[in-house]
Amino acid sequence: MMTATPFKTVCVIDDDKIYIYGLKKLITIKELSPNLMEFYNGKEAIDFLINPENQNQLPDIIFLDINMPVMDGWGFMESFVKIKPQLSKKITIYMVSSSINQDDINRAKGISDVTDYVIKPISQDTLVELFNVAA
Amino acid sequence: MSEEKDTAFGMFPIGLQALNQHYFANKQLHNLIESTNTGLWERNIEDQQAWWSPKFCELLGYDYGALDTSYTSFIDKLVHPEDKKPLVDAYQNHLKTQSPYKMEVRLLTKEQGYRWFETSGKAWPDENGKLSRMIGAVVDIDQKKRNEIKLKRNEFLLNETNKIANVGGWELDVVNMELTWSKEIYEIYELPANISPDVDSAISFFEPGYREIISAAVSDAIKFCKPYDLELQIRTARGNVIWVRTKGIPIIDSNGECITLRGIFQNINENKLKELNLQKSLDLLGDHNRRLQNFAHIVSHNLRSHSGNLQFMVNIFAENISAAEKDEVFGNIRSISESLATTIDHLNEIVKIQTEISKELKPVDFESVFKSTQNVLDSNIRRTRAMICYDFSSCPTINYVPAYLESIFLNLLSNSLKYRHPDRNPKIICETYFDKEHTYMTFEDNGLGIDLEKHKDKVFGMYRTFHQNTNAKGIGLFITRNQIESLGGSIQIESTVNVGTKFTLKLT
Structure with missing residues (x-):
C-alpha cells in the first residue's frame, strides 16, 4: 500500500450525508488528513472559498459531486473558474459521482481545472492515490 | 370542276x-x-x-x-x-x-x-x-x-396509365403565363374540364402554409431554371384535402432562359397518409425506446448511488473501528436500505406507467378532479393562504386515465405550495383549452421560480432538486412527465426566479 503525504486540508462538496460520513471515516482511518470541511452544495462551497477571511484555510483537495440541489458540480466549476484568480492557493479538484454516463465523464475530463473523474464508491487505494497525486 | x-x-x-x-x-x-x-x-x-x-x-x-x-x-x-x-x-x-x-x-x-x-x-x-x-x-x-391507330392506342394506354396512377401533366407557357392541364389534373382538383386554369388560381387551391412553398418553387423555376419536386396538400374544388406530388421542370431556350415549365401533378393521398401513419408509429416507437433507455439510465444511476454507499459502509465496518463507530455505520446501513426500498418503490411506479398496456381512457371532468385534489391538500392550502383560481370552461372534459390526471394535479399543486415565495401568499391559476387537435392545460404560480438557464434539461429528471428544501424528493415532476408522455403528450416549463413558474401541458 502506498503511503500518503499527510495533513492536507480536504473539502467534500456533496449532498449525500452517508457518503460524507464514509469519506470522513476513511480519511481518519488512513490518517490522510485531520482537516476536513464539508458543504452540501456548490453554492455553499463557493461562498466559503470567495470569502477573504477564509483565505488562510483554503483546502488542498476538493471532492466534488455532480448532482446536488441549488448549485450542482457543473455550476460549481463554472463559478470556480471565475473566482480562481482570487484564491491564495492551488486547489486540486476531483469530480466524484456515481454516474457512469459517458457524457458526464467526457464533460468532466473536458474541464481543465478538474484533475480527474472518479466513480463512486471510492476505494481506499484510490483515495490514497488521489492524495498522492495532489501532493 | x-x-x-x-x-x-x-x-x-x-x-x-x-x-x-x-x-x-x-x-x-x-x-x-x-x-x-x-x-x-x-x-x-x-x-x-x-x-x-x-x-x-x-x-x-x-x-x-x-x-x-x-x-x-x-x-x-x-x-x-x-x-x-x-x-x-x-x-x-x-x-x-x-x-x-x-x-x-x-x-x-x-x-x-x-x-x-x-x-x-x-x-x-x-x-x-x-x-x-x-x-x-x-x-x-x-x-x-x-x-393514327397507333397514336390512339398509345393515347389510350397513356390515359389509362395516368388514370390508374392518378397523375396528370401540365405545361406553363412562361411568356404568356398560359397554363394547360391534362384531363387528370382537372379530376384531381375536382374541377369541371371546361374552365381554363391560371397560375394564381391553381396555387390558391393549395392549403395555407403550402401555398407559399409552391409559389416560391414556381417562381424559382422560372427565374433560376430550378426544377422542383414537392409533396403538398391541396383543398379540391369540392373541399377535399388531399396530398399531391407536384413536379416542375423548366424548358430552357438557347439564351438559357426558361420559356416553358412542364410537370406532373399526382394524387398521392393514399400513400402519403400511409407513410405519415408509419412515420407516426415510428416516432412513437422511437419515443418509447428513448424513454426506456432513459429509464435504464435512471435505474442504473439511482441504484448505483445506494449500492456504492452500501459498499462504502461495509468496507468501513470491516476496518478496525470502535463499537460506537460500528453502531454509527450500522445506522447508516439501515438508512441506505430504507432509501433503497423507497427508490425501488419509485422505480416501480415508473415501470407501472411505462408498461401499463391497458390504460383505460375515460371522459374525465377537469373541475371535479381539480376540486378533489384541492380537498386532499386542504390543510396545506389553508396554512399557506393560497389563492387558487381555475377556468376549465373552454375545455371542461378530456379522455384520460383518471388516476393520471389526479396525480398530475396533485404534483403540480403540491409543488406550487412547497416552492411558494416567502414574501407573498401563493397564487395559482389553472386553465384548459383546446387548440386544433390537442387539449392543453396551463398551470401557473407566483412562487420561487427556477433558473432554467441552468436547470432546463433537469427539471423533469428523477431525484433532481433545486431548492434547499428538506422535503424535496425530486420525484413528482418526473412521474408527471412520464404519465403525460406515456399518453402521447408533453410538458413545457417557463419560469423566472422570484416571479413564478408556468407549466404548459399538451395532454392529448
Missing part, C-alpha cells in the same frame, strides 16, 4: 366505257390524275358492273384489267370483312339520301395483305333522273391510318 360541268357530265350518261375512254382520251388529265396517286372507279348501280382505273389496279398491286369488273365481286373478295357492312350501308344511304359517301376501308392487295384506303364517290342520274352510275376515287391512307 364547276358544278355546271359536273351536272352536264351526269346528264349524258355514255355507258360504262365512257369514263374509261374519257380517261385515256385526255392524256394530260389522265397523267395528272395518275400522278396524284388517286385511283378512280366507276360503278353501274343497276347491274353492278365496274371499271377500275390503272392507278386503282396499281394501288392494289394488280395490272390494269386484272381486276374483276364486278362491284359485287369486289366487295366479296377485296373488302375487309369488317368493313363490308359499313361500306354497303354508306352506299345505300347515299342512294337514298345523297348523304356524302366517304369511307375508310381495308382492301386486300395482291401481295401486301389489307391496306387502308379512303374511298369517296357520288351517284349520278341518267337522262330520266334516275341514279344510274357512281363515280369515285380511292387514295392510299395506309401509313396515316396505321399511325
Whole structure:
C-alpha cells in the first residue's frame, strides 16, 4: 500500500450525508488528513472559498459531486473558474459521482481545472492515490 | 370542276366505257390524275358492273384489267370483312339520301395483305333522273391510318396509365403565363374540364402554409431554371384535402432562359397518409425506446448511488473501528436500505406507467378532479393562504386515465405550495383549452421560480432538486412527465426566479 503525504486540508462538496460520513471515516482511518470541511452544495462551497477571511484555510483537495440541489458540480466549476484568480492557493479538484454516463465523464475530463473523474464508491487505494497525486 | 360541268357530265350518261375512254382520251388529265396517286372507279348501280382505273389496279398491286369488273365481286373478295357492312350501308344511304359517301376501308392487295384506303364517290342520274352510275376515287391512307391507330392506342394506354396512377401533366407557357392541364389534373382538383386554369388560381387551391412553398418553387423555376419536386396538400374544388406530388421542370431556350415549365401533378393521398401513419408509429416507437433507455439510465444511476454507499459502509465496518463507530455505520446501513426500498418503490411506479398496456381512457371532468385534489391538500392550502383560481370552461372534459390526471394535479399543486415565495401568499391559476387537435392545460404560480438557464434539461429528471428544501424528493415532476408522455403528450416549463413558474401541458 502506498503511503500518503499527510495533513492536507480536504473539502467534500456533496449532498449525500452517508457518503460524507464514509469519506470522513476513511480519511481518519488512513490518517490522510485531520482537516476536513464539508458543504452540501456548490453554492455553499463557493461562498466559503470567495470569502477573504477564509483565505488562510483554503483546502488542498476538493471532492466534488455532480448532482446536488441549488448549485450542482457543473455550476460549481463554472463559478470556480471565475473566482480562481482570487484564491491564495492551488486547489486540486476531483469530480466524484456515481454516474457512469459517458457524457458526464467526457464533460468532466473536458474541464481543465478538474484533475480527474472518479466513480463512486471510492476505494481506499484510490483515495490514497488521489492524495498522492495532489501532493 | 364547276358544278355546271359536273351536272352536264351526269346528264349524258355514255355507258360504262365512257369514263374509261374519257380517261385515256385526255392524256394530260389522265397523267395528272395518275400522278396524284388517286385511283378512280366507276360503278353501274343497276347491274353492278365496274371499271377500275390503272392507278386503282396499281394501288392494289394488280395490272390494269386484272381486276374483276364486278362491284359485287369486289366487295366479296377485296373488302375487309369488317368493313363490308359499313361500306354497303354508306352506299345505300347515299342512294337514298345523297348523304356524302366517304369511307375508310381495308382492301386486300395482291401481295401486301389489307391496306387502308379512303374511298369517296357520288351517284349520278341518267337522262330520266334516275341514279344510274357512281363515280369515285380511292387514295392510299395506309401509313396515316396505321399511325393514327397507333397514336390512339398509345393515347389510350397513356390515359389509362395516368388514370390508374392518378397523375396528370401540365405545361406553363412562361411568356404568356398560359397554363394547360391534362384531363387528370382537372379530376384531381375536382374541377369541371371546361374552365381554363391560371397560375394564381391553381396555387390558391393549395392549403395555407403550402401555398407559399409552391409559389416560391414556381417562381424559382422560372427565374433560376430550378426544377422542383414537392409533396403538398391541396383543398379540391369540392373541399377535399388531399396530398399531391407536384413536379416542375423548366424548358430552357438557347439564351438559357426558361420559356416553358412542364410537370406532373399526382394524387398521392393514399400513400402519403400511409407513410405519415408509419412515420407516426415510428416516432412513437422511437419515443418509447428513448424513454426506456432513459429509464435504464435512471435505474442504473439511482441504484448505483445506494449500492456504492452500501459498499462504502461495509468496507468501513470491516476496518478496525470502535463499537460506537460500528453502531454509527450500522445506522447508516439501515438508512441506505430504507432509501433503497423507497427508490425501488419509485422505480416501480415508473415501470407501472411505462408498461401499463391497458390504460383505460375515460371522459374525465377537469373541475371535479381539480376540486378533489384541492380537498386532499386542504390543510396545506389553508396554512399557506393560497389563492387558487381555475377556468376549465373552454375545455371542461378530456379522455384520460383518471388516476393520471389526479396525480398530475396533485404534483403540480403540491409543488406550487412547497416552492411558494416567502414574501407573498401563493397564487395559482389553472386553465384548459383546446387548440386544433390537442387539449392543453396551463398551470401557473407566483412562487420561487427556477433558473432554467441552468436547470432546463433537469427539471423533469428523477431525484433532481433545486431548492434547499428538506422535503424535496425530486420525484413528482418526473412521474408527471412520464404519465403525460406515456399518453402521447408533453410538458413545457417557463419560469423566472422570484416571479413564478408556468407549466404548459399538451395532454392529448
